[in-house]
Amino acid sequence: MSDREVDEHSGVETTGHEWDGIRELDNPLPRWWLWIMYASIAVAIVYWILMPAWPGVHGYTRGFLHASDRAAVVGKLAELKTLRGVQAARLTNASLEQIEADPELQAYALTAGQAVFGDNCASCHGVGGAGSKGYPNLRDDVWLWGGALEDIQHTITVGIRTGQPGARVSQMPAFGRDQLLTGAQINDLTEYVVALSRRPADKAAVARAAPVFVEQCVICHGAAGTGDQTKGAPNLTDGEWLNGSRREDIQSQIVSGRGGVMPTWGGRFDPQTIKALAVYIHANAGGR
Amino acid sequence: MTVVIDRTGDKGSKREESPVSAAARVRAISSTKGGLYQARVPIYPKLVHGFWRRVKWALLIVTLAIYYITPWIRWERPGALPDQAVLVDFAHGRFYFFFIQLWPQEVYFITGLMVMGALSLFLVTALFGRLWCGYACPQTVWTDLFIYVERAFEGDRNARMRLDAAPWSFDKLWRKVGKHLAWLAIAFGTGGAWIFYFHDAPTMIRGFWTGEGPATAYFFCALLTGTTYYFAGFMREQVCTYLCPWPRIQGAMLDEHSRQVTYLKDRGEARGPHKKGETWEGRGDCIDCNACVVVCPMGIDIRDGSQLECINCGLCVDACDEIMDKVGRPRGLIAYDTDAAVEARTCGKPAVYKPVRPRTIYYASALFAVSAMMAWGLTHRSVIDLHVLRDRNPMSVRLQDGSVRDGYTLKIANRTFRDRTMEVSFSGVPGALLKTPGSPAAPGPLKVVVEANATRSARIFVIAPPGAAENTKTPAAFVVRDGKEQVLAKTVFTTGVVR
Numbered sequence: 034m035s036d037r038e039v040d041e042h043s044g045v046e047t048t049g050h051e052w053d054g055i056r057e058l059d060n061p062l063p064r065w066w067l068w069i070m071y072a073s074i075a076v077a078i079v080y081w082i083l084m085p086a087w088p089g090v091h092g093y094t095r096g097f098l099h100a101s102d103r104a105a106v107v108g109k110l111a112e113l114k115t116l117r118g119v120q121a122a123r124l125t126n127a128s129l130e131q132i133e134a135d136p137e138l139q140a141y142a143l144t145a146g147q148a149v150f151g152d153n154c155a156s157c158h159g160v161g162g163a164g165s166k167g168y169p170n171l172r173d174d175v176w177l178w179g180g181a182l183e184d185i186q187h188t189i190t191v192g193i194r195t196g197q198p199g200a201r202v203s204q205m206p207a208f209g210r211d212q213l214l215t216g217a218q219i220n221d222l223t224e225y226v227v228a229l230s231r232r233p234a235d236k237a238a239v240a241r242a243a244p245v246f247v248e249q250c251v252i253c254h255g256a257a258g259t260g261d262q263t264k265g266a267p268n269l270t271d272g273e274w275l276n277g278s279r280r281e282d283i284q285s286q287i288v289s290g291r292g293g294v295m296p297t298w299g300g301r302f303d304p305q306t307i308k309a310l311a312v313y314i315h316a317n318a319g320g321r
Numbered sequence: 322m323t324v325v326i327d328r329t330g331d332k333g334s335k336r337e338e339s340p341v342s343a344a345a346r347v348r349a350i351s352s353t354k355g356g357l358y359q360a361r362v363p364i365y366p367k368l369v370h371g372f373w374r375r376v377k378w379a380l381l382i383v384t385l386a387i388y389y390i391t392p393w394i395r396w397e398r399p400g401a402l403p404d405q406a407v408l409v410d411f412a413h414g415r416f417y418f419f420f421i422q423l424w425p426q427e428v429y430f431i432t433g434l435m436v437m438g439a440l441s442l443f444l445v446t447a448l449f450g451r452l453w454c455g456y457a458c459p460q461t462v463w464t465d466l467f468i469y470v471e472r473a474f475e476g477d478r479n480a481r482m483r484l485d486a487a488p489w490s491f492d493k494l495w496r497k498v499g500k501h502l503a504w505l506a507i508a509f510g511t512g513g514a515w516i517f518y519f520h521d522a523p524t525m526i527r528g529f530w531t532g533e534g535p536a537t538a539y540f541f542c543a544l545l546t547g548t549t550y551y552f553a554g555f556m557r558e559q560v561c562t563y564l565c566p567w568p569r570i571q572g573a574m575l576d577e578h579s580r581q582v583t584y585l586k587d588r589g590e591a592r593g594p595h596k597k598g599e600t601w602e603g604r605g606d607c608i609d610c611n612a613c614v615v616v617c618p619m620g621i622d623i624r625d626g627s628q629l630e631c632i633n634c635g636l637c638v639d640a641c642d643e644i645m646d647k648v649g650r651p652r653g654l655i656a657y658d659t660d661a662a663v664e665a666r667t668c669g670k671p672a673v674y675k676p677v678r679p680r681t682i683y684y685a686s687a688l689f690a691v692s693a694m695m696a697w698g699l700t701h702r703s704v705i706d707l708h709v710l711r712d713r714n715p716m717s718v719r720l721q722d723g724s725v726r727d728g729y730t731l732k733i734a735n736r737t738f739r740d741r742t743m744e745v746s747f748s749g750v751p752g753a754l755l756k757t758p759g760s761p762a763a764p765g766p767l768k769v770v771v772e773a774n775a776t777r778s779a780r781i782f783v784i785a786p787p788g789a790a791e792n793t794k795t796p797a798a799f800v801v802r803d804g805k806e807q808v809l810a811k812t813v814f815t816t817g818v819v820r
Contacts, residue, residue, distance in 0.1 A: 063563060064360045065556070133759030140778070161714030172718045173726075271721040319718075319726060319782055320758030 117145075121305040124312075129182045132312060133320075139312070146313025149306055153298070162317055166277055167293055171314050175273040179262045180318060186311040192297030193265070200297055203265035208249065209288030218245050223284045229258040229269045230278075343620025344630055361559060363485070364620035366468060367478035371639025380456050381465055389510070392517035396420075399738045400773065409519050415774075421699070422774075424736065426706075433695045440691060444684040446574040448676055449657065450581025454567065455634030460560050463511070463553040464618065467504055474500040478615055504554045505546070512545030558619045561632060568629050575627070577661040578675045582633050584613075584624040584655050587667040592624075595648065606650045613637035613655055623655055705743070706734035706776075707801045709810045716815040723787035725816045731779045733801055735771040741803045743769045747783055749797025750814050754784040766802075783814060790816050 040047050045058040080086065084096040120141045124132070132139050151160065157168045164170035169177060178188045178201055193201045208214040214222070225242035228234035247256075253266035260268035267275060276286050285291075298307060343364045396406035396419055403410060408417040416423040416431075423430055445452050454461060474496045475481045484493055516538045517525055528534040529542075552560050561568055575581070584607075592607035607624070614622045616637055619630040623637045641655040662672035712728035719725055735741050746766040747755055754762035762784055771777040783797075795814040800807055 063559060065559070066563075136777070139759075143780075159714065161712065163715035163718070170718070172715055172728075174720050272723070273719075273721065316758035316780065317728070319756070320760075 117141075121309075124308050125305050129312075129315070139316075142309045142312040143316060145306070145309040146311070149302070149310050150313055154310075157295075162314065167275065167291070169275060169293075170273070172318055173273065174319060175268065175271055176262060177260075177265050177267055177275075180315070182311055182315045184262075185314050186307060188295070189302075189307050189310055190297070190299040192299075193295040194292055195294060195297045197297045201265060203253070204292060205253070205286075205290035206249075207288065207290040210290075214245065214249070214287075218242070219284060219287050222246065222250075222287055223280055226258070226269055226283050226287075227280060230272055231270070342614045342617065342622040342625075344628075345622060345625075362620070364558060364618065365478040365481045365615075366618045366636070367615040367640075368472060369616040369636050369640045369643070371642055373635030373639050377456060377465065377634065377636075381462050384457060384459075384462050385466070389514050392514065392522040402738065402774065403521055405521055407518065408521070411519060422736065424734070427702070430695065430699065433691060433698070436691050437688065437695065440684055440688040443574050444681060444688055446571055447576070447579055447681050447684055449633075450575065450579050451568075451571055451631070451633040454561065454632035458632075460552060460565070461618075461632060461634065463507075463549060464557050466507065467553040467557075468618065470503045470507070471500055474503070501554075504550055508546045508549035508553070509542075511549040512542040512547075515545045516542050558630065561619065562630055574680075576678075576680065577664070578659050578678055580657045580659050580674075581627065582623060582631060582635055582638060582655065583658040583660065583663060584626070585653070585658060585663055585666075586624070587663055589624070589654050601650070606645070606654050608644065608648060610644055612640040612644050616640040627660065703806070703808055704736045705741075705801060705803065705806050705808050706732075706736065707799065707808045707810045708732040709799050709812045711812050711815075720784070724784050725787075725790060726782050726784045727814055729781050729783065729799070729812065731769075731781055731799060731801070731810075732776055733769060733771050733779060734776040735773060737773060739773050741771050741773075743771055744802045745769055745779070745781065746800050746802070747781075747797060748800065749795055750783065750785045750790050752786045752789050753814075754786075756782050756784065758782075769801075785814065785816070790814055792816070 038047055038049070039045070040056060040058055043058060045060055047056045048059045050057050081094070082096065083098045084100055085093055086096060087094045120138065123138055124142055127135070127138060132142060150158075150162065154162070158164050158171050159168075162171035164172075169175075174180065176184070178184055178193070188201060191197070191200045194204075206213055208222075209216070209219050221238040221242035222245055224234045224238035225246050228239045246258075250258075253264050254260055254269055255266075258269035260266045272278075274282065276282055276291060298310075302310070343362045346362045391407050392405065394406040395404050396417070398404055398417075403417060405417065406419050408415075410417065414425045442453055471481070475484050484496065487493055513529070516529070516534075519541075520528075520535070520538065525534060525538065529538060556564075586605075588605060589607035590605040592605050592609045595601075595604075595608040613624070614637075616639075617623070618634065618636065619632055621628055621630045623631065635657065638653075638655050638657070642652040645652050645654055659672075659674065662674065665672045708731070710730040710732070712730075717725050717727045731745065733743055733745075735743075744766040745755070745768075747753055752764070754764055755767050756762040757767060758780055760767070762782075767779075767781065769777060769779045781799075793816055795816075796811070797814045798809050798811045800809045
């Protein structure tokens with residue numbers, strides 16, 4: 034602090050600071066100011082008595098009002114459930130046409146579906162639903178088990194290859210690993226599948242593989258290789274490849290017959306949630 | 322805490338008697354007694370008559386009338402929209418002002434209004450001093466009203482001082498109780514009127530008394546009742562000197578050419594008592610009657626020069642004019658004048674007034690520019706608003722037939738009071754098809770219905786046929802049209818590799 038001196042004009046002590054010849058008088062605080070401080074202390078004491086305040090060894094002082102944010106959140110969540118109940122009930126019974134004709138219901142389904150998708154599906158299918166190698170893309174127009182709203186809803190409910198009763202199951206044989214076909218046959222078959230997707234292939238190998246394809250593959254993938262959604266058999270002609278489009282990817286698939294697993298969600302979500310999820314996925318894939 | 326800028330100087334002539342103004346008494350007390358706190362020295366402003374007092378009464382009535390009547394003005398709006406001319410509808414996120422309706426995202430108009438208010442304040446202060454403080458500030462207006470009530474119950478200055486000094490009696494009791502009840506009634510009226518700006522007033526007033534009003538209404542009514550009672554009844558000038566930043570900022574706007582309440586020391590000094598019949602030669606016109614001091618609601622002596630406490634209300638002007646009339650000297654010893662003029666006359670030169678000076682030109686042109694921008698913005702704002710959010714995950718999807726599909730979410734706002742069917746079209750990619758989740762792909766514009774006074778979010782897919790969009794990113798745009806109204810929002814069409 035610099036010199037505190039008494040201002041000769043007012044007779045009040047100054048703080049000793051000076052700016053451009055202006056000095057600041059050090060007048061005492063007004064009394065109301067002090068009162069507000071005392072009042073604040075009093076409010077704090079009342080607050081300690083009424084509200085949770087002091088931590089202890091085995092808990093904390095709970096206060097006479099028994100206020101609890103945790104209980105409030107539980108109450109709010111229950112309230113929310115009741116609030117959503119109306120829309121959720123409407124959603125369960127609505128057909129796709131009815132949902133699309135009702136912007137409010139559709140917005141509810143899309144919002145709810147998006148939240149559930151982000152929490153449960155995004156870990157495999159990606160946040161946007163674009164999938165990755167081995168995990169189907171849910172945004173395009175290629176479907177293994179059908180892209181109608183009911184198909185999607187059913188797939189989510191029962192799951193795929195979960196071992197649960199009613200789950201969707203398809204199993205491609207591991208032609209190589211189980212030695213159902215020889216190495217040469219598998220090489221020829223690879224060329225055949227490449228040719229199906231209208232890419233250049235070894236014509237001699239394709240010709241050699243034709244009878245093998247009819248014998249082993251047609252039952253699921255069809256004579257033209259266009260697949261069968263009732264069996265979960267992929268279309269081999271559409272240029273979309275779940276497990277990769279390169280020759281070695283296709284060959285590896287014929288050798289091992291990989292198939293992914295999707296959980297049975299029916300036991301975890303209520304039907305409204307699954308409906309909302311199906312509506313969201315259906316709409317994001319372009320709708321009808 | 323108080324900074325005294327002593328413009329009049331001349332400390333030698335200061336008499337060493339007991340100081341008259343409350344501000345001076347505060348200074349005297351704090352110099353003798355130290356201590357933690359400073360008790361307020363009560364101020365008993367005397368009633369004054371005159372031109373500025375009449376102006377103040379008139380403005381008091383006008384400003385209070387605006388405050389109390391505004392929420393009751395009706396303004397017809399279609400449908401279920403509120404019929405209140407001025408309404409801040411927090412529940413639905415709308416602000417209504419007669420024919421103007423603002424959405425939350427247009428809050429910059431309010432910001433602009435506040436900038437205009439600040440610039441007007443700067444300009445007026447540079448020209449005429451703190452007119453806002455003296456005439457229009459709610460603190461001044463309500464304090465004036467409270468002092469009026471106080472005077473009605475307890476009498477004028479001398480009677481009030483006697484009453485406060487007197488021991489408690491029935492007479493003192495009923496006057497004090499009556500005053501506080503009247504104050505509380507006014508304060509409740511103030512707090513009560515406030516809440517009508519946020520809810521439909523006729524519904525609110527019924528709900529309020531039947532206990533059906535929202536909790537916020539009771540809270541804010543109580544809060545404003547409390548602050549009005551406390552600020553206008555007890556804090557008074559302390560709000561201006563301790564709480565309000567404006568008196569501290571004003572120094573940056575004022576200069577020696579600002580016209581403000583000024584004691585013309587060139588005419589007044591040397592001051593001193595004057596007996597009838599004595600000569601006016603060789604002395605000033607100020608007879609040191611303290612009329613200017615006793616009427617001051619801020620408790621200062623204007624003859625000390627321009628001060629932080631002075632709110633420029635002109636009551637001392639009226640008080641002095643009355644005295645000048647009595648002693649037969651010309652009016653205007655205290656007047657709205659400039660420091661420069663006083664200085665010039667002291668040096669024997671003619672006073673020069675300069676209302677047009679760089680400072681006022683800056684303020685006026687800034688005010689004009691902001692006002693013009695606001696007016697342009699308000700008249701040219703679109704009633705349709707369009708925002709396009711492009712899907713980023715995935716950016717694009719390749720379909721079986723080799724075409725590429727991008728997803729967009731359009732947020733279309735309809736600021737009019739009727740439902741509108743908007744036509745949404747897309748440009749930038751030749752042969753592109755549009756579809757919504759519920760409609761088949763079509764080359765033509767899509768129809769989207771947006772309800773009155775609402776925002777609709779529309780999910781739209783754009784499908785580019787194989788080979789149509791060769792670049793990874795193609796500049797594109799959505800256009801939303803309804804009749805002559807149309808808005809365009811730019812975006813891009815991406816054909817990134819999906820997998």
